[in-house]
Amino acid sequence: MLGGTTDTRAGDVAGVGHTGNVRIAIGPRDDGLIALVDPDAPGQPLAAVPAGELPATVAAFERDESPRWVWSDTRQWYPKLLAAGVRIERCDDLLLAAAILDHSTDTATVREHGAAAAPAWIARLRAGQLAPAPAALGTALFDFDDFDGDQGGAGAPGPSLDEVLAEDARQRALTADSARPRAMRLLLAAESAGALIGAELHAAGLPWSREVHERVLETTLGPRPRPGAKPEHMERFAAAVRRELEAPGLNLDSQLEVLRALRAAGIPVESTSRWELREHEHPAIEPLIAYKKLARLASANGWAWLDEWIVDGRFRPDYVPGGTATGRWATSGGGALQLPKLVRSAVVADPGWRLVVADAAQLEPRVLAALARDEAMADAARGRDVYRGIVEAGVVEERDQAKIAVLGAMYGATTGDSGRLVPRLARAFPRAMALVDRAAAQGERGGSVTTNLGRSSPLPPASWREVQQRASEPEASPADERRARSSARDWGRFTRNFVVQGSAAEWSLCWMAALRSRLAAMEPSANRAAASGPVFEATPHLVYYLHDEIIVHTPAERAEEVAAAVAECAAEAGRLLFGDFPLDFPLDLAVVDSYALAEG
Template structure:
């Protein structure tokens, strides 16, 4: 089976090879990315029609029929084998999970929800040239909801309607849903917006990658991350003690809590109440403004050490304790609910399971099945390298060529230590103005003026309330209404000093957001192309043999993606194929760099390990 992400591979091979001076792949339209009559000249819209039926419609051909929902998976499999169409879906979350449960994987789709959200706010789309409004049945995306849209986006996600099960398709929901012809019309509208955009090839690539990400997110959930419950329980018992009765704290947390109470002379103190804890600390002469770890460490008091230990164990218990294990690990697999495009920058989120925050303490539980291996890959210093390529900064590009970028900055005499290099570079991208970052950023500006100039311009745009845009065309949200009201109030002749301070603070905060948006968003685009390229190569390796050792009928005895975290991925692979998978993962990373940045002299190296346990990958 050719994976959906073959589009991205073809774009890299057949698209224009741009010199480094060309910042954006804006040459002739990239082939095989989106459009009618591509992908063997077939695109098929798929929708529910009510009464438990599913409609299939090729707007450019003769195919148009309905089937009972129970027969839909088999029909998708037949059409996929015959013509490998681009499936036009309102939302991949409505279809991909159910198809995977029935053993069907599709090569490519166009997710109207995700792509519509990108197009609705992208500055690359020519304003006024085409009607930008989209139908009401397409929900808003993170970029239209403000910079803090991640919780709302994540909260809107559930496990999706089970469209192939008659007893789980709500009649009212099906009646309100658009038909296949409406989906095809929306696809045409989106293609027209892309065709009229400033950089159609770049935008086509972004939509293809975003849609591929929607498929991959569903496949990650279906496959699940191999997880050893006994190992996890041992980690918890070693850290916390035996599992306590319901409603009780583990014994080691109780012992630490008692030590804190004794040292603070507060016998009834509830350590989990931030307000009570803060009062007790101040009453004991510990002058803190918060209970943050970094602030507590500045005070030499016998209560601090047990309190920090308690907070560390409390975090483990709440995030990955026994309750988490019972809920999220089933049949030896951890299945998180990934949200593709779940934040304004395009980074993924999760709506459950906390997959994007797996602490090192529990990674020992991630162990390959017998006869299998984990291929763990981490894109080293991704965002600084993306910044170097975006800014076309030759000095910064040279710093990352063939070596640790932070160490190279030290060797160039910009700062004294590797830690200072990391703090300074991250501070420059995130807008830090105080502490070590504020002190060191000016030194970076002298050494790497193009890179620092790029993020400074993005910050100024944000402070002025303007949008900024990633390499491929995802734009930041406009500031929310309260922000605009604050700026307007401060501009009035009768504005108070307090109003002016509030406006300046809000402007700086929004500038910090846009400063990082262009870098983080473009890094997310690189990661999507990397993921997609890996999926393509893994699909080509498929042997076609079914294996009882792989969960879910959709996965053959072949390597498959099981985890993704911003710039890190894990492939679960038969041990005999692991070395080939490692090569494929490296090739996909190099291809993603060429696809976005052409022949830019910026390397995207990977920290890569073939191992049985995730915990040993970074050893």
């Protein structure tokens, strides 16, 4: 492992660690009933019920036993429970766990010595993972009687109870025999907690004012156009571009046509990126940039988006926890991870409620310091802006230089300002730089690196290895060798950042999981947010997550309590993952009525 030395640290975050001994597996039986069993005593079912009775049965066990539920895929089971008003505290998501266990370097020795491979249903579910969960579509969300055990997507049957139990046993054996069992258990629990949170974010939804959003669109784009027409302000900029380029029939939505027209006007561009366009002086440049900006808004968050995604005052995107190699989330619709600042004013709390917005300040540099146990870098970060701390330590002269140096170190930049500044960083913080350098070297050799808790990077594709092999052959040309060096460096940059970004994602999961439990324990409010659904209408709840930023929707009278809990859980996550290493995780925290008001 190229991260820290977690095994894991002492302590536990509520809702993350395995705080009880009761485990209950759920799965369909051959007779069509949904069975609930103790995985250690599968021959003695705890219950077997029709699908329509499952929410009440789960609710009863949750109330009396607070078990860890074991199921195939949270995105298929949990939305139906939430729609019926049932919240659970913890689960084991076998689909997400398999993705970690079957690729981690911490389980490599076990797998090499004959551990069973993942069953076929895991691959089948993973192949359809980026599609919206069937339970999140249309009326199926509210109709448990339609459940037929079809959980594979595209008509493929989901795993039976026996298959769920077999996979649970396989995963427990892999975990127990892994290089760091406690760290792996924490990672799997955190990943599963993330799956619950993803489903809950969809169920509660992000409060959204259609009126505010429409006002933004009308101010920025002009009145809503008729179907098939461009908004008024876009048409005005388009006309200016055509006039200045003397191209009356130019289609500004065709990059090929725009490039051809720009070059015909004597503007030698290779792309239509804003950065390259601004390098040239021509009266067509500014209206072209303005058109492209408005086109992005109209396409990504315009009226069509508003009609499709905002229902009953809520934005309910389909999150995919663990949807990227590093463990960061993805979405399969709605663009929740790319909300432009222009439309954030439409994120408005319900009457009598507030938004608590928290952003972990410079999370990845702090995680790098903790992973490397670099006390000098931790000293520069403690209680302040990391980049200003680096300036005050005398490493560089200006904050912007510090930021360029740190990002260059984590992303492998070797030219320009980064190439000049990174060596200074290496002299000041040798342990941190050594960690990312080792990760890069491992990637350049075609190896895998591993995060703090045990998620490992994928190996390079066969095409990469073919390039490396070709360069090592006797008849290899200088071009072959250059191509091999370039592709090796590219993969090294990926692994260099993977270990930091993946460990930061683990911190975020532990932060949210701890906070989720704290919020659920707060006293209900008489002031209801009915659109948030039966589970969340009376208590503070998470409504948004973006890498290192969260939003909690809370009754106004609980706002300060929630803000304190958000900060306390950030500190708890740091202690859980990095023990007593002297590093803090400060937050930019705001209690506001609108998301736009939280922007610094």
